[in-house]
Amino acid sequence: MDAQQAAEKADRLLTLANVYRMRGNTAEAARTCQEALAADPDNAVAHELMGDLQAAQGQLDSAMAHYRQAFTLDPRPGTEEKIALLALRIDQEKRLGPGAGGSGLPTASRKHLNPSLACLLSMLFPGLGQFYNGEYRKGLPLVVIWLVLLYNLYYLMGALFGPLLGMDDRAAIPGFAWVIGLVQVGVMVYSLVDASLSAVAINRGETPGKKSGWEI
Numbered sequence: 001m002d003a004q005q006a007a008e009k010a011d012r013l014l015t016l017a018n019v020y021r022m023r024g025n026t027a028e029a030a031r032t033c034q035e036a037l038a039a040d041p042d043n044a045v046a047h048e049l050m051g052d053l054q055a056a057q058g059q060l061d062s063a064m065a066h067y068r069q070a071f072t073l074d075p076r077p078g079t080e081e082k083i084a085l086l087a088l089r090i091d092q093e094k095r096l097g098p099g100a101g102g103s104g105l106p107t108a109s110r111k112h113l114n115p116s117l118a119c120l121l122s123m124l125f126p127g128l129g130q131f132y133n134g135e136y137r138k139g140l141p142l143v144v145i146w147l148v149l150l151y152n153l154y155y156l157m158g159a160l161f162g163p164l165l166g167m168d169d170r171a172a173i174p175g176f177a178w179v180i181g182l183v184q185v186g187v188m189v190y191s192l193v194d195a196s197l198s199a200v201a202i203n204r205g206e207t208p209g210k211k212s213g214w215e216i
Contacts (some may be wrong), residue, residue, distance in 0.1 A: 013032050013033070017032040022115055026053055029053055033050045044074035047066045051082065051086075060089065067086060115199040118196055118199040119192050119195055126145075126187050142187060149187070
């Protein structure tokens with residue numbers, strides 16, 4: 001297997017490892033990531049992902065080794081930040097005991113969020129997915145906006161589907177109702193996408209909306 005084939009195999013395995021991780025299967029994600037490293041030992045993305053996974057499992061020294069190797073291969077600012085945060089966490093746990101490190105990196109005891117559930121909750125009612133993620137300041141405005149615009153949704157649904165259900169036909173739908181309807185669609189789509197991506201980011205120990213250095 002030449003270098004290009006090895007790199008392509010590693011990329012495929014890393015994609016699979018990320019899928020396992022988002023589903024909460026950290027052990028399988030780590031195993032798949034290890035296969036990627038076996039195929040391409042100098043893959044910085046694989047080393048950083050392995051560092052994330054081992055940090056989540058509490059294997060801090062091994063995680064640090066992978067972070068440093070990733071930074072040596074590809075000196076990203078995001079990786080350097082993870083090294084600093086993990087060093088702080090290791091120091092805090094040495095002084096205060098396991099679980100005391102509040103570095104922002106994933107820990108074994110941290111609640112794992114389900115991105116699919118966050119998306120489903122936002123589908124049921126925009127803002128609920130954000131509440132599930134613990135992002136109350138983001139979720140509350142979405143809930144309020146949806147409540148304010150909810151009557152318009154019922155109005156449109158009744159006007160569009162009422163005749164099909166044998167209900168009395170209604171007058172033509174005014175243009176502003178369609179505009180409000182488009183706003184509602186935008187709110188719904190934003191809530192769905194944001195809830196899912198934020199859950200993934202929180203599981204990685206990142207601040208939602210901040211791109212990770214190992215994303216592929």
